Amino acid sequence: MSLREGSLEDPQADSSVSFLPHLEAKIRQTHSLARLLTKYAEQLLQEYVQHQGAPFGSPGFSPPRLPVAGLSAPAPGHAGLPLAERLRLDAEALAELPPLLDAVRHRQAELSPRALRLLRRLEDATRQTRALGAALEAVLAALGAAAPGPRREPPAAPGPAGVFPAKLLGLRVCGLYREWTRRTEGDLGQLLPGGPA
Amino acid sequence: MLAGRPRPSAQSARRTPPLPLLLLCVLGAPRAESGAHTAVISPQDPTLLIGSSLQATCSVHGDPPGATAEGLYWTLNGRRLPSEHSRMLNASTLALVLANLNGSRQQSGDNLVCHARDGSILAGSCLYVGLPPEKPFNISCWSKNMKDLTCRWTPGAHGETFLHTNYSLKYKLRWYGQDNTCEEYHTVGPHSCHIPKDLALFTPYEIWVEATNRLGSARSDVLTLDILDVVTTDPPPDVHVSRVGGLEDQLSVRWVSPPALKDFLFQAKYQIRYRVEDSVDWKVVDDVSNQTSCRLAGLKPGTVYFVQVRCNPFGIYGSKKAGIWSEWSHPTAASTPRSERPGPGGGACEPRGGEPSSGPVRRELKQFLGWLKKHAYCSNLSFRLYDQWRAWMQKSHKTRNQHRTRGSCPRADGVRREVLPDKL
Numbered sequence: 352m353s354l355r356e357g358s359l360e361d362p363q364a365d366s367s368v369s370f371l372p373h374l375e376a377k378i379r380q381t382h383s384l385a386r387l388l389t390k391y392a393e394q395l396l397q398e399y400v401q402h403q404g405a406p407f408g409s410p411g412f413s414p415p416r417l418p419v420a421g422l423s424a425p426a427p428g429h430a431g432l433p434l435a436e437r438l439r440l441d442a443e444a445l446a447e448l449p450p451l452l453d454a455v456r457h458r459q460a461e462l463s464p465r466a467l468r469l470l471r472r473l474e475d476a477t478r479q480t481r482a483l484g485a486a487l488e489a490v491l492a493a494l495g496a497a498a499p500g501p502r503r504e505p506p507a508a509p510g511p512a513g514v515f516p517a518k519l520l521g522l523r524v525c526g527l528y529r530e531w532t533r534r535t536e537g538d539l540g541q542l543l544p545g546g547p548a
Numbered sequence: 549m550l551a552g553r554p555r556p557s558a559q560s561a562r563r564t565p566p567l568p569l570l571l572l573c574v575l576g577a578p579r580a581e582s583g584a585h586t587a588v589i590s591p592q593d594p595t596l597l598i599g600s601s602l603q604a605t606c607s608v609h610g611d612p613p614g615a616t617a618e619g620l621y622w623t624l625n626g627r628r629l630p631s632e633h634s635r636m637l638n639a640s641t642l643a644l645v646l647a648n649l650n651g652s653r654q655q656s657g658d659n660l661v662c663h664a665r666d667g668s669i670l671a672g673s674c675l676y677v678g679l680p681p682e683k684p685f686n687i688s689c690w691s692k693n694m695k696d697l698t699c700r701w702t703p704g705a706h707g708e709t710f711l712h713t714n715y716s717l718k719y720k721l722r723w724y725g726q727d728n729t730c731e732e733y734h735t736v737g738p739h740s741c742h743i744p745k746d747l748a749l750f751t752p753y754e755i756w757v758e759a760t761n762r763l764g765s766a767r768s769d770v771l772t773l774d775i776l777d778v779v780t781t782d783p784p785p786d787v788h789v790s791r792v793g794g795l796e797d798q799l800s801v802r803w804v805s806p807p808a809l810k811d812f813l814f815q816a817k818y819q820i821r822y823r824v825e826d827s828v829d830w831k832v833v834d835d836v837s838n839q840t841s842c843r844l845a846g847l848k849p850g851t852v853y854f855v856q857v858r859c860n861p862f863g864i865y866g867s868k869k870a871g872i873w874s875e876w877s878h879p880t881a882a883s884t885p886r887s888e889r890p891g892p893g894g895g896a897c898e899p900r901g902g903e904p905s906s907g908p909v910r911r912e913l914k915q916f917l918g919w920l921k922k923h924a925y926c927s928n929l930s931f932r933l934y935d936q937w938r939a940w941m942q943k944s945h946k947t948r949n950q951h952r953t954r955g956s957c958p959r960a961d962g963v964r965r966e967v968l969p970d971k972l
Contacts, residue, residue: 404653404657406626406661413669415751462657464714515674518672518674
């Protein structure tokens with residue numbers, strides 16, 4: 352299902368909307384942003400593990416995959432969902448990520464105050480994820496897809512008390528950030544002309 | 549608490565955490581690959597001196613009850629610790645003893661982890677091993693145009709503390725007022741701070757640095773200063789370098805007093821430095837007092853020179869201290885006129901450095917000039933200058949007194965005068 356085939360909801364409808372070139376441009380732009388953030392998310396993860404020390408980042412390191420309040424990884428069946436549903440889930444996840452990334456940044460500022468590049472990357476990630484989320488919501492709105500429901504405010508938890516659990520949680524958040532930006536890039540790619548039907 | 553499926557019953561029996569933390573624990577309890585065990589390491593995140601010992605325990609509990617510590621092991625920063633450092637205290641507790649600890653490898657703490665038999669992570673604790681800070685020293689401060697104060701210092705400790713150490717610059721008026729803390733750090737290097745405003749003149753400040761980390765704190769000696777004694781300013785703007793008519797060995801340098809202090813620079817000192825275009829060696833003219841122009845002499849003809857000027861607002865508001873030099877101005881370039889005198893062989897280039905090509909008279913003069921350079925102050929005397937002097941003598945007597953050797957400039961009274969070619 353691609354943009355050329357019509358709206359996300361009715362793939363058989365004619366593309367009669369005159370603003371399609373603008374919409375296509377917007378989709379391309381959002382897809383490019385998602386691709387860029389996927390790359391940045393990978394860099395952030397590498398920078399993060401560097402500052403936590405071994406075994407973080409070591410080959411074979413298999414930390415517990417801590418569930419994060421308010422956000423989970425893309426489900427195994429995500430790829431099989433309708434495109435509209437996938438994009439809605441992407442938008443929801445992107446809306447949940449900024450406060451989590453910000454919380455990680457605050458904790459890292461206490462643990463590694465001299466890790467300026469890491470802190471800057473976390474700050475950039477917070478801001479850029481908001482931008483990508485807003486862009487994706489605009490695309491969904493233009494396509495007539497239902498907007499995501501009212502955002503659940505994440506619980507105002509103080510975070511893990513111990514340093515090691517906090518390091519693990521930060522790793523998990525950075526990992527989720529990478530997974531969701533990658534997923535968003537893939538899903539938006541299917542909207543582009545020439546994308547898989 | 550890390551391992552085990554997220555079940556409320558997995559919470560430790562030790563105490564019930566507050567609700568928000570409980571929520572996070574319930575949501576955040578990790579899943580172990582083997583069973584539903586959780587563990588707790590004690591102590592959590594200890595701070596220790598280098599060379600000290602650590603005794604820690606990993607206590608397992610979970611579902612089914614009676615989880616055993618059999619097969620558990622420790623890693624520190626990803627490296628498995630030898631089994632001789634561990635022993636089972638009881639069926640569910642594995643103890644660890646580490647002696648003579650080294651300094652922490654990373655600021656975020658060394659990762660001490662308790663693993664299940666299959667390698668999965670049960671619990672972790674971060675160790676902070678280091679030294680308390682030593683006294684910071686060597687505080688130096690300067691004020692830009694009397695508007696602010698920037699200070700830098702050297703941290704104490706001959707080596708690292710291995711722990712994040714926080715430095716705080718404090719200041720107060722000497723005879724009254726409260727302690728203030730500087731807020732803008734790392735402005736001119738890692739150990740520096742900038743106070744941008746609200747500084748008093750004509751009254752001394754006391755300034756010191758406090759260093760703090762997890763193991764203690766230290767305070768530097770107090771530096772007392774008056775802002776007016778540590779003033780610096782901007783480099784002189786509008787530096788212009790130009791030729792002096794057709795004189796092939798001179799350049800005229802003009803500049804403007806730094807505008808921020810121009811109404812106060814009654815005794816300002818200036819310094820000029822210049823170099824040949826393709827050289828890295830600067831020559832400094834350091835006796836340019838309170839003037840805004842200078843003539844460089846003894847230069848090579850047909851040569852591009854780079855020139856810079858800086859200012860010392862010495863004596864501002866009556867300060868008796870030496871003052872602090874500004875940065876050098878941006879380099880300004882100009883070239884001396886090419887020499888028109890024919891060289892030896894009718895039109896060939898001047899010998900390099902103006903060295904004599906022949907003749908007993910010139911040889912003797914060369915020796916004399918060499919002696920003069922050693923024992924007098926005219927380091928730029930050369931045959932070129934001697935020839936120039938001869939040309940002057942031939943042209944007009946009235947130009948003789950306008951020039952000085954060694955690239956110097958008219959000086960204030962009391963300063964030593966240069967030796968002139970026409971006084972030989």
